[in-house]
Structures are given as structure tokens and as C-alpha cells.
Amino acid sequence: MTSTATRAEPPLTSDRRVSGHGVRSIIGSWSRPGAAYGALADALRQAVLSGALPLRTRLPSERELAEALGVSRTTTTAAYDTLRDEGYLTSRRGSGTVTTLPTRLPSTTGQFRAAQGADDLVDLTTAAPFAPDELHAAVRDALDLLPRYLPTTGYFPGGLPELRAAIAARYTERGTPTTPDQVLVTTGGQEAIHLLVGAHAGPGDRVLLEHPTYPHAIDAVRAASARPVVVPSGPDGIDLDLFASTLRQASPRLAYLIPDHRNPTGTSLSADARAQVRELADRTRTLVVGDEALTDLTLEGPDPASFAGDGTSPHVACLGSASKGYWGGLRIGWVRGHRDLVGRLTVHRGHVDIGSSVLDQLVVARLLADRDAVLARRRQQLRERRDLVRALIAQRLPSWTPNRPAGGLSLWVDLGAPVSSALAALAPRHGVRVAAGPAFGVEPGLERYLRVPFTEPPDRLELAVDGLARAWAELGVDDDVRASSPTGSLVVV
The missing domain is CATH 3.90.1150.10 (Aspartate Aminotransferase, domain 1)
Known part of the structure; x- marks a missing residue:
């Protein structure tokens, strides 16, 4: 088989190894009409590209994978050979087979139709x-405001004061009275999730998640070596009875919910359900986090009620992001919670990140000021x-x-x-x-x-x-x- 891509050469030694049964769980239902080795190669390639199979992970032997999948060794050997030729796997005698990526992809490869270049994907x-049309003007305005911050170090661990004030005003407008010291600005919503999980859960601790949910929240729990405990969500949102019993029986250190237009199902919690969640948080003394990254993107009906309610509960926190409503290139997120929580998170954040981009924060402040028209x-x-x-x-x-x-x-x-x-x-x-x-x-x-x-x-x-x-x-x-x-x-x- 002729190679169609230049292979990367990462170190083959890796502490990560996935078993045959682990691969079977990752690739799921992979069979389809046609050659079995081609379908298996497609499934493994997709798992590498999506991150489900991390790079520099040692795969099971061809024999072990064949036994786990219930196919012939000829099938797994041919699939591995295909991916080696494409640059998604690399092998060396005594070191096993390790996931990698091609250093480049040609304009047309076996993954795409001959008439279709990679740019068409x-x-x-x-x-x-x-990005919205208004972003350019917001950047210009931010540049005009930047000189007032140039005589400073540029480090604002809690966030730029005027952005914290703008976010606090938005929560107050939505019925959750908030002061700037109840807001922590983060470098994107993902950092906010990792901060909240990392500050509350460690190896073996339980964290409650909805099923299905945002994949990066799952990643954050696993990165903390914590144990995700799931509660299903259906067309009407999370199963509140099961949520309540899980809080009591599993005693999670944290619960992560998406109350508005949940990724991926689009469901939202009703006002009554939000009130029940807050009451359960207080009763069990469990921190319940509501991810409001999609809250501003209501396409039909009234805007959802604030997840934090009157904002007085120390066991309810919200996080938000500029990525979904405005633009992902603005790596700005935030946490709204009790002052003590914001203080602890600010200290915890200081171990890895001492502040977000001042210019990006100024841009987001300008977009928030014009949010009605932009949204x-x-x-x-x-x-x-x-x-x-x-x-x-x-x-x-x-x-x-x-x-x-x-x-x-x-x-x-x-x-x-x-x-x-x-x-x-x-x-x-x-x-x-x-x-x-x-x-x-x-x-x-x-x-x-x-x-x-x-x-x-x-x-x-x-x-x-x-x-x-x-x-x-x-x-x-x-x-x-x-x-x-x-x-x-x-x-x-």
C-alpha cells in the first residue's frame, strides 16, 4: 500500500495504553457495508481526529483487538496497515502501535472523494x-480604551473592573442582583469549568453530570481524576427525582448542569425546575453549577429565567462565555457566584493563569454594551x-x-x-x-x-x-x- 501522507514521528514510549475492549467502547457501532477493514480504519481514524483516542496512545495488538471486536486478525491487520500508511498510526518493533497524526494532509486523500479537496470539508x-459584523467596531473602541491600562502591569487576576461590572449588571438585569466582586473573569468558558471542577473535586471524588452533556465538561471531570455520576435528561430536561436521590446517595462534590438550550439536546429547565434545583443544592449543601453559555441564544419564546434566582444561595454558581453568543476567538468566560467562591477560584486560578487578555476583555465589554442589537x-x-x-x-x-x-x-x-x-x-x-x-x-x-x-x-x-x-x-x-x-x-x- 502506498503512503499518501508524511508521518509524524512522536516518541513511541507512552504511559497511555488502551485495551481491545477499551477501543471497542470508544469506536461504538462501526460496521457498515463493504470491506470490514475499511470500516474499522474509518472508525479508528475518526476516534483519533476527535480526540477520543488521544495522540501517543498505545493501541492493543492486532490479535487482541480482533478478539475484542469479534473479527478476524486479517481485518485488524489491514486496518492498522491502512492507518500506518496514512500517518495515523506508527509502529516500531518492541514498542507497539501508537496513535499519531500526519504532518500534513494532501489536497485529496483516500478520506475524500477524488473531486473533493480538503478545503471543501x-x-x-x-x-x-x-464573528458578528459588530466585532470590528468593538475592537476599534477597545483599542481607544486600551491606553488607560498601559501604565499598569496588565494583570487583573479577577478580571478587568469594567468587564466585571458589565457582567454583574447583566445578571442584575436578569433578576439576580450581583456586584462585581461576585464575578470572576476567566480565559474562556472551558477554563471556568476546569477551575470549578478542580477546586472542588480530586481523585475519586464524584461529580454529577447530565446525560448527554457538553463533552468538555466530561473532560474536565476526568482531568481531575474525579468520578462522573450521570443523571439522564429527557425532552423536559433533567430527571429531578433521580437528581435529588443522586445528590443524597452519591454526595457529589459538584453538580454541572446546562439549564438553557442544553448542548446537545436543546432542552431547557423550567422556572419551577430551577427553583427545585436551587432548593436541593441548599438542602444537600452541594455546589450546583449552571452553564449559561447558550442562555442568550433563545430563538423562540421568552428568555429563560435566571438559573441563580435571587442570587443569595452560596451553593449555586453560574458560568458564561463570549464564545457562543459572540465569537470563539474571544477567549473570555466568567463565573458568577458567592464572594467566598469567587475568592477561592481566583486563588486557585493563580496557579496556572494570572489573568485574561486585557484587549479581549475590553472588546467583550463593548459587545455587552451593544448586546441587544448584536444578539x-x-x-x-x-x-x-x-x-x-x-x-x-x-x-x-x-x-x-x-x-x-x-x-x-x-x-x-x-x-x-x-x-x-x-x-x-x-x-x-x-x-x-x-x-x-x-x-x-x-x-x-x-x-x-x-x-x-x-x-x-x-x-x-x-x-x-x-x-x-x-x-x-x-x-x-x-x-x-x-x-x-x-x-x-x-x-x-
Whole structure:
């Protein structure tokens, strides 16, 4: 087999090793029509690209993986050979087979159709919008304000005073009285999550998460060597009875929820449910964190009630981010909580980060001042794109069942069959990359579901759905269903 990419040469020695059964859990439902080794190679490649199989991780032997997957050793050998040639695996006698990445990808490779270059790949693994038109003016205004901070060191561990004041004013406006000393500005929402988890949970401690949930929250819990404990969320949000019993029985150090337009399902907690969550937090003395990164992206209906309520509970905290409502290039997030909590987090943060970019903070302060106009245009754009993707799916993938979220950035699509991982592995061949359902869960499952963001421009969204339709046709699920059902209707077991 001829190599189509230049291989990277990372050190082969690695403390990370994944077993055959571990690989089986990571790649999920990977089989599809056609050569089994090709389907397995696609699934492993997708796992490396998505980070599910970290780089410099030693894979099981071909024999061990074959036994775990119930396939022949010829299949695993051919799949490994394919990925070695492409530069996704590297091997050396005595050192095993280790995951890596090609140092470059050519304009056309075996992953894509011959007529399709790498530049045509539509990446739907990230649900985030492009910058708003108002960003340029906000940057100009921020540059005009910057000179007042030049005579300082530029280090503001708690955040720039005027941004903390702007965030506090926004919470107060939403019915949660807040002062600037109750706000900590962070370098993005992800840092806020890691700070909250790292300051409260360590090896073996339990952290409660919804199922499904934001993958980076799962990463933060695992990075702290804590133990995620999951509570399912359905169409009406989290199961409050199970949430209450889990708080009592598991005694988690922290609970992480997404109360508004939850990533990936789009559901929100009702005002009554929020009140019950706050009451449970106080009763069990458990810190409950509400991730409000998507709160401002309500597309239909009234804006959601503040997760923090009247803001008096020391056991309820909120975090936010400029990435989803404004732009991911602005690495600014924040935590709103009790003064004691903000103080502890500021000290904890000082071990790794002593402040966020002053210029970025000034830009976000300007965008918050003009938020009504910026968000109105953003919401209208997202409404149109949500409805476009739903219409395209109805036309080209009629067996799929997408939801219609009242806010957020993505659809949660029921595929009708447990093939999400196989589809995600196959999709790059057809010009689109997506995150499979299992990426959003701590426990195995979610193979029936696919997250489809609607943040790309309309022409790119059309290309993405076209690519998904081609990948779906190659997967052959609809054909299998028709063959197994005399009426041709979908049979769910």
C-alpha cells in the first residue's frame, strides 16, 4: 500500500495504553457495508481526529483487538496497515502501535472523494458561530480604551473592573442582583469549568453530570481524576427525582448542569425546575453549577429565567462565555457566584493563569454594551439556519427525526438506528465531519443520535447535509430496514 501522507514521528514510549475492549467502547457501532477493514480504519481514524483516542496512545495488538471486536486478525491487520500508511498510526518493533497524526494532509486523500479537496470539508464537530459584523467596531473602541491600562502591569487576576461590572449588571438585569466582586473573569468558558471542577473535586471524588452533556465538561471531570455520576435528561430536561436521590446517595462534590438550550439536546429547565434545583443544592449543601453559555441564544419564546434566582444561595454558581453568543476567538468566560467562591477560584486560578487578555476583555465589554442589537441579528440568523437544516434533512434524509430546539446552536437528530459512530467515521469521505452521539455521554449509548450544528453559512450547510445524505446512503441503513420490513416502515427494537 502506498503512503499518501508524511508521518509524524512522536516518541513511541507512552504511559497511555488502551485495551481491545477499551477501543471497542470508544469506536461504538462501526460496521457498515463493504470491506470490514475499511470500516474499522474509518472508525479508528475518526476516534483519533476527535480526540477520543488521544495522540501517543498505545493501541492493543492486532490479535487482541480482533478478539475484542469479534473479527478476524486479517481485518485488524489491514486496518492498522491502512492507518500506518496514512500517518495515523506508527509502529516500531518492541514498542507497539501508537496513535499519531500526519504532518500534513494532501489536497485529496483516500478520506475524500477524488473531486473533493480538503478545503471543501465542512466541519460540524464545533457548534460555534462566526464573528458578528459588530466585532470590528468593538475592537476599534477597545483599542481607544486600551491606553488607560498601559501604565499598569496588565494583570487583573479577577478580571478587568469594567468587564466585571458589565457582567454583574447583566445578571442584575436578569433578576439576580450581583456586584462585581461576585464575578470572576476567566480565559474562556472551558477554563471556568476546569477551575470549578478542580477546586472542588480530586481523585475519586464524584461529580454529577447530565446525560448527554457538553463533552468538555466530561473532560474536565476526568482531568481531575474525579468520578462522573450521570443523571439522564429527557425532552423536559433533567430527571429531578433521580437528581435529588443522586445528590443524597452519591454526595457529589459538584453538580454541572446546562439549564438553557442544553448542548446537545436543546432542552431547557423550567422556572419551577430551577427553583427545585436551587432548593436541593441548599438542602444537600452541594455546589450546583449552571452553564449559561447558550442562555442568550433563545430563538423562540421568552428568555429563560435566571438559573441563580435571587442570587443569595452560596451553593449555586453560574458560568458564561463570549464564545457562543459572540465569537470563539474571544477567549473570555466568567463565573458568577458567592464572594467566598469567587475568592477561592481566583486563588486557585493563580496557579496556572494570572489573568485574561486585557484587549479581549475590553472588546467583550463593548459587545455587552451593544448586546441587544448584536444578539437580535445573531438570533435571526440562527433561526433561519435552523429551519434551513431541518428542511434539508426532511428533503434528503426523510428517515431521520431532528428536534426543533427553541434555542442554542444545534439539532439533536434521531437516526432511527444505532449507527452514529459508523456514520461519523464514514462522513469525511463525503466532505463533512460530525460528532457522533456517544461523544456527549459518559456511559455507552447515544448511538441513535447525531448532533448537527446550524452555525455554518447556508451554502456550507447545504454541502454538509448533502455529504451526510451520501454517507447515509453508503451506510445502507434504510436499505437494511426496507429489506427486514415487509411494509418498508422503520422497525425500532
